[in-house]
Amino acid sequence: MASTINTSKSDPKSDRNIGPGGKWLAGALYILTFISVLGFIWQSIASSILP
Amino acid sequence: MSFTWYCLGLLTTGSSIFLCHFSKRYQLNWLSWSGLTLGMVLILFSIAWSMGSVLEGVPRAASMGLLLFGLSGILFLTLAFRYTLTKRPKMLQLEAETALPKSVGTHITPPKKEPAKASFVGRYISVGIRYGAYISLILALGVGLASEDKNYESMVRSKFKDHKLAKVNDDPVVFQLGEKGEGPGNYVLIQEGQGYGGPFVLGIRIMEDGKIHEIIPLDHKETPAFVKKIEDARYRDQFIGNNVSNDIIVGMDINAVSGATITTMAAAEAIRNGAHLAAVEKFKLDPKWEKVPWKFGIDEILILAIFVLAFISKIYKEKPWKYIYMAATIAIVGFYLNAAISVGNIAGLAMGYIPGIKNHLIWWVLVVGTVLGIVILGKNVYCYRVCPFYGIEYLLQKISGMKLNPSRTVLKQARSFINFLLWLSLMVIFLSKHPALGSYEPFAMMFSLNGTGIQWFILPMALIGSFFMSTFWCRFFCPCGLALTKMIQFRKSALNLFKPKK
Numbered sequence: 230m231a232s233t234i235n236t237s238k239s240d241p242k243s244d245r246n247i248g249p250g251g252k253w254l255a256g257a258l259y260i261l262t263f264i265s266v267l268g269f270i271w272q273s274i275a276s277s278i279l280p
Numbered sequence: 281m282s283f284t285w286y287c288l289g290l291l292t293t294g295s296s297i298f299l300c301h302f303s304k305r306y307q308l309n310w311l312s313w314s315g316l317t318l319g320m321v322l323i324l325f326s327i328a329w330s331m332g333s334v335l336e337g338v339p340r341a342a343s344m345g346l347l348l349f350g351l352s353g354i355l356f357l358t359l360a361f362r363y364t365l366t367k368r369p370k371m372l373q374l375e376a377e378t379a380l381p382k383s384v385g386t387h388i389t390p391p392k393k394e395p396a397k398a399s400f401v402g403r404y405i406s407v408g409i410r411y412g413a414y415i416s417l418i419l420a421l422g423v424g425l426a427s428e429d430k431n432y433e434s435m436v437r438s439k440f441k442d443h444k445l446a447k448v449n450d451d452p453v454v455f456q457l458g459e460k461g462e463g464p465g466n467y468v469l470i471q472e473g474q475g476y477g478g479p480f481v482l483g484i485r486i487m488e489d490g491k492i493h494e495i496i497p498l499d500h501k502e503t504p505a506f507v508k509k510i511e512d513a514r515y516r517d518q519f520i521g522n523n524v525s526n527d528i529i530v531g532m533d534i535n536a537v538s539g540a541t542i543t544t545m546a547a548a549e550a551i552r553n554g555a556h557l558a559a560v561e562k563f564k565l566d567p568k569w570e571k572v573p574w575k576f577g578i579d580e581i582l583i584l585a586i587f588v589l590a591f592i593s594k595i596y597k598e599k600p601w602k603y604i605y606m607a608a609t610i611a612i613v614g615f616y617l618n619a620a621i622s623v624g625n626i627a628g629l630a631m632g633y634i635p636g637i638k639n640h641l642i643w644w645v646l647v648v649g650t651v652l653g654i655v656i657l658g659k660n661v662y663c664y665r666v667c668p669f670y671g672i673e674y675l676l677q678k679i680s681g682m683k684l685n686p687s688r689t690v691l692k693q694a695r696s697f698i699n700f701l702l703w704l705s706l707m708v709i710f711l712s713k714h715p716a717l718g719s720y721e722p723f724a725m726m727f728s729l730n731g732t733g734i735q736w737f738i739l740p741m742a743l744i745g746s747f748f749m750s751t752f753w754c755r756f757f758c759p760c761g762l763a764l765t766k767m768i769q770f771r772k773s774a775l776n777l778f779k780p781k782k
Contacts, residue, residue, distance in 0.1 A: 255749055256686040259694065259756060262741040266701060266720050266757060268734040273708050273717035 284331045288324065295320045306364050315360025322353030343725075343736030350740060354747055358680050413703045420710035421630060427713075432470050435498040436483055440468075452557050457485075468496065469558055473550030476542040476643070477501040477624060477716040478633040484554040490563050492522045492555060495547075501633075503716040505730030506540045513537045515544055519551055524559040527570045528552040541617075545575070545639045572638065580641045582612050583619070587645050590665040591653075606671040613646075614668030620723035621646055621662060623705055623759040624715030631713065654767045663754065663761045669723055670754060673746040684748045694756050702759040702766075721760060722753075 299316060306312070329345030432453050437445055443457045453470040468483045478501035485494035495516040500507060510516075518534050528551060530536050536544040552572070559565040586609060589595045595605050613619055625647045628634075637644050650662040664670055677683070685691065705718035712718075722739035725731035731739070745752035754761050 251682075251684040251748075252687045255684040256690045258741065258745040258748060258752070259686050259690055262738065262745055262752075262757060263697060263701075265734060265737040265741050269720045269738060270701075270704055270708060270718065272734050273712070277708075277712045277714060277717055 284328070284335070287331075288328055291324060291327065295324065302364075308364060312360055312364045315356050315363065319353045319355075319357030319360055322349045322356060324353075326350035326353060339733055339736040340731065343731070343740055346737075346740040347743065351743055351747070354744060355679065358682070358747075362681060413699075417703065417706055417710065420707050424710045424713045425631065430481070430499075432481070432498070435481060436468055436470075436496075439483070439496050439498070449561075452554065467558070467562075469554045470498070471550040471554035471557075473546040474633060474635040475500065475502050475546045476506070476540075476635070477503060478628055478631065478714065480546070480550075482547065482550050482554070484551055484558075486524060486555070486558050486562075490524050490559070492519050492524065492551070495519050495551060501714045501716060502543050503719075503724060503730065504732050505724065506543055509540050509728075509730060510537050510544060510547075515547070519548075522555070524555040524563060525565050525569060526555070528555060529570065529572055531575075542635065542640055542643060546635060549636070549639060574641075575639050576641060579617060580645070583617065583642045583645050586612060586666060587649050587661070590661040591659075596665045605665075606674060609666055610668045610671040610675075613666060614671070614723075614727040617642060618724060618727045619643070619646055620668055620721070620727065621650060621760055622715075622719040622721045622723060623702070623763055624709060624719035626651070626760065626763050627706055627709040627718065628715045631710070631715075633715065650764065651767070654764060654771060658768060658771055660761075660764045660768060663758075663764060667754075667761075669721075669726060669758075670751065672726065672743070673751050673753060676743065676747045677750055680747045682748050683750050686749075698756060698759075698762055701757065702762045705759050706763075719759075721758065 299320070302308070302316070303313075308316075326345050326349035329349060330342040333339070333342035333345060433445065433447065433455070436455050440457055446456045448454050448456045448467070455468045455470075457466040457468060466488075467486050469486060471482050471484060472479050473482065480500035480502065481498040483494075483496035483498050484492060485496060487493050497507075497516075515537050519528065522528055522533070527533055528548060530545050530548045534548050536548075549572070556567065556569060560567060586605075589605060595601045619642050625643075629647065629651065635643055646662070646666070650660070650666075653659050653661045686694070701720075705720060707718075709715050709718035720735070720738060722731070722735070722742050725735060725739045726743075742753045742757070745756075749755075
């Protein structure tokens with residue numbers, strides 16, 4: 230089963246390796262990817278649905 | 281541009297200062313120095329390259345730069361760090377100093393908070409949002425399916441603005457160009473095909489000599505990058521000059537375009553059907569052409585083998601079979617066939633966009649096979665087994681050896697965000713009736729370097745994210761994986777409804 234449903238749980242094994250810098254880096258990468266995806270969907274809406 | 285150089289200057293200075301501090305802390309040898317310096321130079325170069333490309337309006341070059349130089353820079357940097365931290369001794373005089381910040385660090389770490397229990401009203405709001413999302417999706421699907429916007433006449437008119445146009449037949453739809461009785465017959469026969477993204481409309485221009493003179497693409501729902509690939513290969517030109525009674529079979533008379541096989545096969549099928557209709561109805565010829573054989577070759581056998589093996593747990597769990605199987609999915613499903621499933625395929629199924637099994641067995645095995653696996657067995661055999669992008673993520677994770685995670689706050693929100701992204705992408709697909717528009721997965725870009733606009737930034741972000749975080753794309757962004765998971769949940773709920781209550 231896709232692990233997308235487990236995002237709220239943190240892996241205790243991986244938590245040991247995370248410093249504050251690692252969390253910031255991971256958070257920044259997540260936000261940048263999220264913005265890119267939203268940008269793509271916005272591009273699609275702008276090109277097709279909006280007149 | 282000057283701001284770019286200013287930022288780069290700051291980054292270079294910052295990197296140099298960091299390198300100086302790091303070298304004071306560890307006894308770096310030539311290997312550490314080379315790895316760290318090369319990594320930093322490559323990353324800085326990739327930033328300069330990408331910013332320059334964006335400013336020049338070439339997002340594809342920006343993405344490629346970020347991927348080629350940025351990812352390899354991160355790779356060098358990570359390996360150099362791992363080597364230094366594990367193999368190189370610390371400077372003695374600094375060891376004592378490092379002890380203090382560590383103890384301070386543990387002191388200032390905020391205590392873990394107990395997750396706040398959702399209030400009664402909050403629970404109702406969340407249930408309301410969930411059901412509202414499902415209802416809005418059903419409504420969007422209904423609205424999209426109900427709005428038939430196939431105005432063939434305006435499609436043809438937009439291509440032949442200077443000609444007079446007259447509809448001379450309804451089934452199949454045929455338009456005559458120019459005045460009736462003026463010169464040789466000049467007809468445009470309309471045909472529809474079922475491509476990878478959904479139906480597309482083609483105009484086949486046939487003249488009185490019984491030959492195809494032009495293929496006019498009137499409407500399509502394919503990924504724009506695939507269409508560009510087909511156009512670049514001048515695929516349509518292969519049909520020109522063919523007699524309407526010719527066989528026109530891909531692989532025999534016509535060459536498919538590698539990497540866009542499904543679209544090219546579907547286009548050929550539509551053109552063949554149109555030409556043969558004209559041959560029988562207009563030119564009164566006997567149908568003597570060959571029947572199109574089932575497309576069943578090495579590609580189909582490989583996909584069938586990969587899909588069947590996905591059901592055997594030994595293959596995808598135990599070493600070395602796991603690695604062999606993963607390499608096969610990356611090579612065959614990914615790079616060779618570029619057939620990774622996207623949310624567009626699943627949404628397309630809901631909209632009835634189903635290509636013929638005779639020519640598109642690969643699509644049937646992967647898409648219909650995955651959905652049937654869920655419906656009948658309750659198992660998602662695609663994610664973490666057949667999906668080639670998962671293989672790439674796994675490989676990157678093995679190289680980096682890092683398993684970062686965003687903060688708990690981000691993790692908590694990520695669950696809602698991925699649901700929102702799936703909803704948004706399905707709404708776009710259902711309302712526009714264009715599966716490619718909402719499929720934001722970077723699979724096609726990864727395996728065939730096809731993409732448009734902002735799409736080019738998703739791939740490097742997904743790969744860099746997967747380098748640092750375990751199954752980054754699958755967990756946080758993959759709409760296809762989430763859609764398949766939701767299907768399993770629906771199946772479970774449906775089965776629970778019919779279970780006898782104790």
